[in-house]
Amino acid sequence: MQTINQNRWNDSDFKTVLSIFEEISSIPRCSKNEEQIAAWLEKFGKERGFETKRDHCNNILIQVPASPGMENLPAVILQAHTDMVCEKETGSPHSFVTDGISLRYFEENNISYLTADQTTLGADNGIGMAYMLAIAASADISHPPLELLFTTDEEIGLTGAQGMDPDFISGNYLINLDSEEEGVVIVGCAGGTQIGFKRLIDVENACAGDNLEETDCDATLMPYNIVVSGLLGGHSGTDIHIGRGNANLILIQFFKRLAERYTQNTIKLIKIKGGTAANTIPRRAELSFVTDIPAENLKTEAADYAALISSVPSFNDPNMAVEVAVADFSNVQKSNLKSFSAKNTERILNFLIAIPNGVFEMSASIPDLVLTSGNLAIIKTRSNEEYFKGAEKETESSDLDIYTEKSKRELEIIYSLRSGNDLRLKEKIKEMMALSEKYHYNFEITHTYSPWEPDFNSVFLKNCAEIYQKTFGKEIQIQAIHAGLECGVFHRTFSGIKMVSIGPDITGAHTPDETLNLDAAEKVWIYLKEILKSFPNAEG
Template sequence: MGRENLETVVLQAHMDMVCEKRPDSLHDFSKDPIQLRFWKKDGISMVSAVDTTLGADNGIGVAYALVAACATSRPALEILLTSDEEEGLTGAQNLSDDFVSGKYLLNLDSEEEGILIAGCAGGVSLSFKKSFDPCFMENSASSPFSYYSVRIFGLLGGHSGTDIDKPRANANVLLGNLLRSILEKINKTNDINKTDINATISTFPTKGSELELRLVNINGGSVHNAIPREAACTFMTDLPLDFLNEMIQEFQSVLEKTIRSSEPNLKFSFDKMERNEINKAANEKANILESNPVQIPVFNSKNTARIISLISSIPHGVFEMSDKIPGLVLTSGNLAVMRSEFFEPEKSKENTKDKKLEFKITYSLRSGNEFKLKEKSKEFIDIGENHDFHVSVFGSYKPWEPDFDSGWISLCKKVYKHHFLKEIQVSAIHAGLECGVLGRKYPSLQMVSLGPDISNAHTPDETMNLDSAKRVWVYIQTILENFDVKKQD
């Protein structure tokens, strides 16, 4: 009432969430509701979900906006709830140029109370993909090869932007390191066999033969914006079991020494597979190959080496820190998802030459500097092309450049200090917010982002501080009650 002449404020949040669950969870995100778990930590009220992501990112923002719409002491509001934010901010990108009329925007998608976010990283996703002719191996007792399964799981994971500088391991990277060490051992042993006339037959299945490593399948990670918590593969090799066991034990010992303290729930499994397990472990589409003994489609040794080399050549983690904002990551990358698939391009069961094995990596790259984002993308494209992989770029969005002197931020700072009797920090974030897209689409918008304390977003450990959420709502309400365009310019 009596506020009809004030400028319109846009309250903005996104409706989608990252759907992650624990490996043993039977939850079906397409139909099952999120099961909430309320608990206390040091007397503070918390909410999380049972074995899945919570969806506080960004359900709490949607809730704030809807409750604010019901308030009476406020300026005119536009409630902007977008879709597909987690898939690349595509909902915001597809808005028409005249969709938003307000000039002041509160983005409700931040995850740390007491901080106003005035800038964010831009990002891009890259896809490395290649199809191979499969090598068909008989699943018979006479085969010199044995099959093994490896699984790395139980890692903390986390948001690939805000958690990338924390000591959290990437399951895809760990699995790639293990496979590379096995391949290096095989290559070294083969070199010895070629040059050392005293190499014994116990070292090799056949005197003068070359040991091999062939991937059956490999899968790790689930979404582009989460640090992978789990990765697994099945491979076949004629490397003697004692050699293999020695390398596995050495690998586990290194993990215990280097990451156990930061990854307390790390689990590792290594199993030799029985013959009747092998067909099941291969891609299910292998069942179309009706033969006795069953033939398993695998990557040949040359292509296996190419895949392992690609995984090992792609860096993960923090590349550069900001020289303007202490403690802020400027540029980083996440080796997010890797998948192998056996498929039939023409759905032919008779003509095996049409069947292919495909390997694909999805990589997420972020930077608060648009030029560095482009330059780093070129580096990764070169890596892929040097391995003869097709590299495509998608889901690109530009950084949101900070404007720490805007009148909108000034008002939000004054309201916080007046109500909470302390200063609020103004900073930027190494994650993608829709403000980066909206600022370019609507150049006159003044924007700021805020939110309550949310930890472990994009993982089944996602937790929101309910006491913090209440305080942030009071803050939003107070900003709207004290909103006056004349105080901002």
């Protein structure tokens, strides 16, 4: 791991923040895999003599006594989440189950940055955790009584916050440290839900023609792969409006275009796989199919379609590629290669193309804020055998199990909805339910969470803004965001709680390009300390 010049930092305490972040980064902590980080946090608190507790969701609360003279002030909750989005570059050998994150420091234009080697960095929300622990570890930072709240599973559906008992915390003021832009204080966020569409669909011999008799695949129906790659991806909330391509959508649209242009040819889907996380714009998607369309035509169509997509002025993914190549199923007997029928392929395409994606509505009251959006996050096929085994994940071998003797294959779609308005969110959920009924798919709602509708007149907000002005000599921006924060859950559960959210500049969140601006991170650290030091003047 590359070291950094520790003399660079104006605030000497910030070195402690970085040291703690490095230690956090050594602990695997993907969503649903947070036992290790929870145990580490629990040990951190207890070893320092702080009252520390863990609940059934692995949420951790560390209670830090007030600095001398501040004992009678109300408690302040500092809050961050322990999990991270685990994305890596194609071909990376990194294991998120066993390996820590490999960090890399660098400077550009005299600004210090931190990123990771071929994986997400986990600054979302590891840097927030590091701020909290650095305050707890210091005897020199003035603060009122603190409740350090570390919540689990935020990235999947804020389930740690939603599963927390109402008496787990007691403070009436909360500073969330999960925002991603320095100089901005967040006072509102989107709510959201994750939707699952599933259906078991008949498969047949891939080489069968319209009369269901075997034909010679080598002579008529050839297997091909289509791969959409090179996309930047991004956060499905904050990046949904900036022109990032959705690999699943591009793949489906191209496949649909082939079907419409070659109506006299046979096209039969074998399998499809795209996207890795519900809260990430998918960067890569691929499918296999058999067809009698000539290979030269397929490659020309792919090149033409890639050029067409790239020519759209709002498209912001310069390295996108759409490629077609002959699939290698040489180890499979032709009679065992299974696909959906041509009719079922058409029905699958019609359903996938009907699922809306992207920005649906902008806020009428807040400039440039997305109000409602949808993200076609994950598409995958799974064999009948896997389905009935209840497999949670596809392994490399099961992913290739497309020549099973079983007669059905499951198609699963994971879709995320967001809205800053609770009524609009419920309306869109009903629309998705109606869509599933129309196409006869099973419909499941998971991980629903409420929006945090902004209160721009909060006295707590006003006083935090004044502290920023006094500290840095300029005004802080007050915004709402189109991403889910746990503040939405807290706002619903604790109606009287006063909240703000702050954080440093993080770019490329939820992708292997995730980068933390360390100069901005230092400013947020200084600002947080000033809020706590000045808390008698920050109450509202």
